[in-house]
Amino acid sequence: MGKSFAVIGDPIDHSLSPNIHSAAFRELNLDSSYIAYRIPIGELAEGIEGLKKIKITGFNVTIPHKIEMMKYLDKIDESCSLIGAVNTVTNTDGSLKGYNTDMDGFLDPLKKRKIMIPNKKVLLLGAGGAARAIVAGLAKEKAQNITIANRTLENAEKLSEFAKEIGVDSKPIKIEDVKNSAKDYDFIVNATSIGLKNEQSPISLEGINGKTVVYDIVYLPMNTDFIKKAKDEGATIIYGYEMLLGQAIRAFEIWHCIEAPYNAMKKALLGGF
Template identity: 40%
Template sequence: MGKLFGLIGHPVGHSMSPSMHNDAFRLLNQEHHYHAFDVSEKDLEAAVTGIRALEISGFNVTIPHKVEVIKYLDEVDAEAKLIGAVNTVVNVSGRLIGYNTDGEGYLQSLLKTTGDQLHNMKVLVIGAGGAARAVYTVLSRYSVSELHIANRTKEKARHLATECNQRRIEGTVWSLEEAEEQLDLFDLIINTTSVGMSPRVAELPIQLDKLKADAVVSDLIYNPLKTKLLQEAEAKGATIINGVGMFVEQGALAFEKWTGTAPDRKHMEKVVLQQLGGL
């Protein structure tokens, strides 16, 4: 008999995780099933209690529960504590253990483009929310050359940099306007905000007037596949990376934690791209 896995969040109707994971189970001849559960904020505690009672073997956590769910878990691993959010939970003999695979998933997707040159890159992270914390934490751990952050409110960015810069990598906290003026300093620019996401596809998180032609521009957004930020960066000669790779990698890492087996990442990506109309 197969096991049940799932996703809790609100809303979840748009999620591609069920298709991606159920297809991965099928390819590995595993009789498991993954289901998306729409859980409102007021029902989160009851939902986690229900997950225990039903012996659901593992689940993903998405907006708006990634932070709040921590108080209902038995254990949270060190990196998830540092990030301050959980996106993956494993049920180990009734103990719910929380992890965050977003940061490592992003790093693995990024390395496919940069390779080991990432160690030598001067990086600018745009945004200071949960996604930024995951990306900033993992890039600090990886030891990039410089790690800067820009946000509308510098105080929030400063707080993130203080907490998540594990290796004390050199870097500055900028306003968005300051970062725009210094953009030619950076080898890698990463948008972790929702600016440019469908349906607000005409918006830019930062102006690219001073972007270096040989820079890499990464956007965590994957709908649309090519945001206005990526379109403009590509037109200036930059290498661009959308958010599909991170989505697939974080999902694959969760899959491995639940099942102990590695899914076919290329096939997972194909499933996601088909849903997004990119194939």
């Protein structure tokens, strides 16, 4: 019998995950299918029962269920317990194991470009769920320090405490206090949702240069104002779609235990834009 996979969340109809995984199945001639399944907030328990009934092999989890899904897991991978949120699940005879592939997904494009993280001074914009996975990744790769700039200072403070607990020096600031300090950092990441609606870059990027790495995790539009301003200064750019692709590749490899077809998956993702 073929294997079945899904992504659960709400809203879910614009998810690119079905395109990415289906392209991989076609490329490798796998007898598998992948669907988007809308589960509204408050209906997660019933939704999961339904997935178990159809003997789903694995599923991805997205907004708004990434944290609540933790309650329904029988086993928890270290990536998942560290971050406190789950985005990838395997189902073995009704036993669910959770993983978080956002951290490896974030690091993947840095590794591909051979960008070294140790000794880097990082400015991280945002302190939500994605920012937490990024802090875990940067700590794992031994960044020198992370300044966390956020609209709500309290959230930046909490994330900064988490960074210190897992071994990386960190300080919280309000995002408007970044002012003209972008040039003092080696690596600048946007992990806020600013850009999704074509908003202006949340900070000025004046004074950065070709040595500065600028990474926007917002993937739609591909060229956010933040990315455009970084390009104007000649910085090294990493796009949000690369993280999206990285987390999908890691999920594919957890489920199928074979190497993911990177190019076919990338083509499917970019075709969806």
